[in-house]
Amino acid sequence: MAKPITYYLRTDKMPHIWCEGCGHGIVLGAVLRAIDSLDLDKDNVCVVSGIGCASRAPGYLDFDTLHTTHGRALAFATGIKMMKPGLDVIVLAGDGDLAAIGGNHLIHAARRNINITTICFNNSIYGMTSGQYSPMTPTGKIATTAPYGHIEEPFDLCELVFAAGASLVGRGAAYHSGPLSRLIAKAIATDGFAFVEAVSQCPTYFGRRNKMKNALAMLDWQKEHAVTKKAASRLSPEELADKFVIGELGTRTRPEYTKRYESIIAAAAKETDENV
Amino acid sequence: MQGNEACAEGAVAAGMRFFAGYPITPSTEIAEHLAAILPKVGGKFIQMEDEIASISAVIGASLTGAKSMTATSGPGFSLKQESIGFAAIAEVPCVIVNVMRVGPSTGVPTAPSQADVMQARWGTHGDHPVVVLCPTSVAETYTLIVEAFNISERWRIPVIFLMDEVVGHMREKVEIPDSGKLKIVNRAYPDCEPEDYLPFDADAGDGVVPPMADFGTGYRFHVTGLTHDRTGFPTTKRPEVDALIRRLDSKIDKARQEVTFVDEVLTDDADIVVFAYGITARAGAKAVRDARASGIAAGLLKAKTLWPFPDEYVERIAQKARAIVVPEMNMGQLVHEVERASKGKTKVISLTRVDAEPISPSEILSVLKEV
Numbered sequence: 001m002a003k004p005i006t007y008y009l010r011t012d013k014m015p016h017i018w019c020e021g022c023g024h025g026i027v028l029g030a031v032l033r034a035i036d037s038l039d040l041d042k043d044n045v046c047v048v049s050g051i052g053c054a055s056r057a058p059g060y061l062d063f064d065t066l067h068t069t070h071g072r073a074l075a076f077a078t079g080i081k082m083m084k085p086g087l088d089v090i091v092l093a094g095d096g097d098l099a100a101i102g103g104n105h106l107i108h109a110a111r112r113n114i115n116i117t118t119i120c121f122n123n124s125i126y127g128m129t130s131g132q133y134s135p136m137t138p139t140g141k142i143a144t145t146a147p148y149g150h151i152e153e154p155f156d157l158c159e160l161v162f163a164a165g166a167s168l169v170g171r172g173a174a175y176h177s178g179p180l181s182r183l184i185a186k187a188i189a190t191d192g193f194a195f196v197e198a199v200s201q202c203p204t205y206f207g208r209r210n211k212m213k214n215a216l217a218m219l220d221w222q223k224e225h226a227v228t229k230k231a232a233s234r235l236s237p238e239e240l241a242d243k244f245v246i247g248e249l250g251t252r253t254r255p256e257y258t259k260r261y262e263s264i265i266a267a268a269a270k271e272t273d274e275n276v
Numbered sequence: 277m278q279g280n281e282a283c284a285e286g287a288v289a290a291g292m293r294f295f296a297g298y299p300i301t302p303s304t305e306i307a308e309h310l311a312a313i314l315p316k317v318g319g320k321f322i323q324m325e326d327e328i329a330s331i332s333a334v335i336g337a338s339l340t341g342a343k344s345m346t347a348t349s350g351p352g353f354s355l356k357q358e359s360i361g362f363a364a365i366a367e368v369p370c371v372i373v374n375v376m377r378v379g380p381s382t383g384v385p386t387a388p389s390q391a392d393v394m395q396a397r398w399g400t401h402g403d404h405p406v407v408v409l410c411p412t413s414v415a416e417t418y419t420l421i422v423e424a425f426n427i428s429e430r431w432r433i434p435v436i437f438l439m440d441e442v443v444g445h446m447r448e449k450v451e452i453p454d455s456g457k458l459k460i461v462n463r464a465y466p467d468c469e470p471e472d473y474l475p476f477d478a479d480a481g482d483g484v485v486p487p488m489a490d491f492g493t494g495y496r497f498h499v500t501g502l503t504h505d506r507t508g509f510p511t512t513k514r515p516e517v518d519a520l521i522r523r524l525d526s527k528i529d530k531a532r533q534e535v536t537f538v539d540e541v542l543t544d545d546a547d548i549v550v551f552a553y554g555i556t557a558r559a560g561a562k563a564v565r566d567a568r569a570s571g572i573a574a575g576l577l578k579a580k581t582l583w584p585f586p587d588e589y590v591e592r593i594a595q596k597a598r599a600i601v602v603p604e605m606n607m608g609q610l611v612h613e614v615e616r617a618s619k620g621k622t623k624v625i626s627l628t629r630v631d632a633e634p635i636s637p638s639e640i641l642s643v644l645k646e647v
Contacts, residue, residue, distance in 0.1 A: 010498075013509060042496065043492070043493070043494040043496065044492065046491050046492065048336070058498070059498055059500070059509060059510065062496055063496055064491040064492060064495070064496055064497060065496075065497075065498045065499070066336070066339065066491075066498075066499045066500075067498070067499065067500035067501065067502065068332065068335075068362065068501065069332070069358050069359055069362050069501060072328060072329070072332040072359065075324065075328065075329035075330075075332035075333050075336070076332045076333065076335055076336035077336060078296075078322070078324070078329070078332075078333045078336065079294065079296060079332070079333035079334060079335065079336025079337035079338075079339075079340075079344070080336040080337065080339060080340055080491060082294065082320045082322060082333070082337060083293070083294055083320060083336075083337045083340040083341075083342045084340045084491065084492045086492070087340075087491070087492045104325050104326060104329070105325065105329055108324075108325040108329070261315075261320060264315045265315045265318060267315075268312075268315035268316040269315075269316065271316070272316050
């Protein structure tokens, strides 16, 4: 890093609220290293979040930061980006916030291809409310609201967001914080909607109930179950069943929304001129 | 022009440059008109994926310094309530238009109502300040929406602009004031250096409303829907929570005079006064003229500000009039406020209509004749 990580932190707001062993600090560190690698101006970065453990991250960051209502971070961020397209707008959100209550905003932000970078801190659980199942809780796992084992299938968020129209999607993990940071940097540098799912760990409300007694066990799980896209291509569907694929998983070039809006302003101005 | 168009035109004249909305009858023409005219003045329009996204985008845009608005009707207004509370606690200026239709639920989408009056004041959870304005004509829609923005910017509060389907859809003549003649109020900006900026320190302003920086200008501040201290960061310390809620609430008392718009017609010698708002006030005006013609000393109190409720006007009338008649297109909502403000000094009569038709002058006249 060119600058110490504290350069980007509101250290006077520490200690943070996250539990011992939580993966969110590692993911947040990856976000800051990405920002540092791109040498972004602190005055020009705006970080927006919703509700949940991950959504408390912006409070610790020395940018313009907005902690909104549950699920709506992308909608608030859309208003910001439209009126100040020059800002680097980053949304930090948990899996419940983004994939459940905020799911509609996620697919529509991707469809518009608005230049907002979205990082999903995926710990597969609602941590802030003590461990209810989320749309990312794997089948069979235990949650306070799934005491007999979860019977739903989780989303593949990267596939979902790419299908909706994003310019870039990818997945990383807290265990692989270096590649995660490089992926986030690429996402921020993308001129369009970019989405990174960061697999994080919640030892307190997910691990303990699911035979992973501490953060170390959960990081081990990440290490053992993450496969690169290349490695995944050599595995059978059965071998892939309990794995997750990391890396850049989809890119495409599409016109960006706020740039497209400029064409509306130009067309409206032309109509005004013709009427004068 | 149409009432909804006057709302859109007036908002742009007030300096509104960002609109996010979602199609809903009977407010859709506001969005349609703004989609056409906003880009002509360099503004931005977006049709969001739902009502909640619309109000959320509006708050985000306002934080960058843009005067921002959304428009909806009953079902959409219900959906927006949580974020209206966010705007109240985070003190983000914005205007929410609700063109009232018959409810509850889907109700009668194409017909007028005045049944969202209480929701406009108390729709979002928790104690919170809002001002609610209600125009009675197309021309008044134009001028009053400008006031809505002025109040919102001055006091950093959400302002609810309650139209009804009749005012929204009817066409009337509007004389557009010269742009130089409109009083336009903008939010107060901090005059300190960014490192000294305390975004929720009201003492840096007038003691009630803190100056507000724009996102992206180097102030690097935090905004949250959690209770917060003057730095903007979350607090659950009891005295700080208490101070915040009380300061937010005090905006209404401080703003009361400035934001209360009431017209009085023939009330000086009136024996019976009609208290009315929205399109019902037009029927009230005709009923009062007809009553005078038949020898009844009637008058009209036309409230253009519904919240804060214009207590002092009602109390003054209650001291001299024999009765106050309150016609409303609902089961009787503001009539309870009229009763409260009259302090038992006069008879208060409720006239309700909920069959999806506006109240006619003759209905009001017959009540005036019976009193």
